[in-house]
Amino acid sequence: MAANVDPFWKRKTLEQLDSVEWESLCDGCGLCCLQKLEDEEDNSVYYTSIACKLLDLKTCQCSNYPERKAQVPDCIQLTPGQADEFKWLPPTCGYRLVSEGKDLPLWHHLVSGDREQVHKQHISRSGRMVSERDVDEDAWEDYLIFRAG
Numbered sequence: 720m721a722a723n724v725d726p727f728w729k730r731k732t733l734e735q736l737d738s739v740e741w742e743s744l745c746d747g748c749g750l751c752c753l754q755k756l757e758d759e760e761d762n763s764v765y766y767t768s769i770a771c772k773l774l775d776l777k778t779c780q781c782s783n784y785p786e787r788k789a790q791v792p793d794c795i796q797l798t799p800g801q802a803d804e805f806k807w808l809p810p811t812c813g814y815r816l817v818s819e820g821k822d823l824p825l826w827h828h829l830v831s832g833d834r835e836q837v838h839k840q841h842i843s844r845s846g847r848m849v850s851e852r853d854v855d856e857d858a859w860e861d862y863l864i865f866r867a868g
Contacts, residue, residue: 726829728817733799741799744813746827747834748843749779751795751808754851755867756859764807764867767859770848779843807867811842 754769802818826836838845
């Protein structure tokens with residue numbers, strides 16, 4: 720009789736993940752690469768449909784992932800030690816879900832085996848974003864799409 724072995728994201732803590740497992744939690748939605756605005760009165764964070772200049776608007780992948788911090792100094796690099804700060808990530812984010820002790824959704828590529836499901840299920844913003852290069856920062860409020868949290 721074969722042992723029932725849970726997938727790594729169910730049996731390991733974020734701190735126990737190796738770098739390949741950590742990176743594989745990313746579902747490729749691109750939502751973390753959207754520009755966000757913070758309400759100064761209540762500290763709420765709002766997502767816009769404005770993508771980082773490095774984000775490919777169709778694939779939702781960073782066009783220069785290894786060098787992104789050099790080209791975008793305020794790019795946030797997620798680490799396991801920040802799990803308590805993941806509340807700004809979308810509720811569908813694999814990092815956030817695992818940090819909250821939840822399972823990955825059926826469309827996640829680690830579950831479905833299909834990296835395109837994030838786009839097919841309209842979880843990603845593929846085809847529904849504009850580059851920050853094309854929008855004046857004073858107009859970002861016109862591109863609000865949802866509140867984080």
